[in-house]
């Protein structure tokens with residue numbers, strides 16, 4: 001079962017600022033009842049300062065605790081200060097949330113952003129009011145590409161499972177998992193980071209590079225190389241044909257085979273002959 005911090009339990013058992021503000025200056029919404037979690041955040045302003053905040057939520061204990069903590073964090077802040085609050089800040093203030101419940105802190109951040117974007121005139125992008133240029137990736141939970149992208153960026157997410165924990169996307173039928181993976185790869189490629197391959201993906205890629213780029217070159221001199229195994233980052237290969245008895249075998253392995261595999265598959269690979 002999940003472990004909850006004392007702060008989460010406290011805010012769940014004694015939620016602060018529950019309810020509605022009549023004549024609220026801003027209202028932000030996130031989630032939807034159909035998806036099992038929803039949050040409505042009411043803000044009262046004095047100039048650009050938040051002097052009161054209340055919430056109504058439908059969801060689990062973590063959703064209640066996240067919403068409660070959020071209201072405490074924003075009361076007394078200017079809108080510019082509140083704009084900087086991320087889901088990670090909400091979770092940190094609660095002394096952490098179980099990974100599987102991080103989506104509750106994301107819902108808090110989205111409701112706040114929904115309210116603030118109305119104020120700043122940028123429109124709303126919560127799942128209840130999707131921007132036309134945004135597109136829904138997960139139809140089960142109504143999660144958009146922008147929401148997934150933001151969750152990856154703010155929380156440094158690396159896997160589809162983490163994205164599911166933070167946004168719920170992918171947590172039902174799973175049809176959207178391929179698209180989530182593509183978004184993850186695009187995001188990390190833009191940061192100059194190659195996506196981490198699973199051992200199976202690595203083996204498939206090594207074989208493809210050998211077949212398409214390495215073998216054709218060696219075959220020109222009557223030789224070839226055969227993939228044998230992968231152990232961690234050690235690639236075991238066997239030189240064949242003219243290459244098998246070649247006195248430059250070590251150089252062929254290191255300067256040619258290894259250097260191409262490092263460049264095309266993973267810079268940590270080391271190639272050895274068996």
Ligand code: FES
Pocket residue numbers: 137138139140141169170171172173174175176177
């Ligand atoms: S479409 Fe995302 S879980 Fe079903």
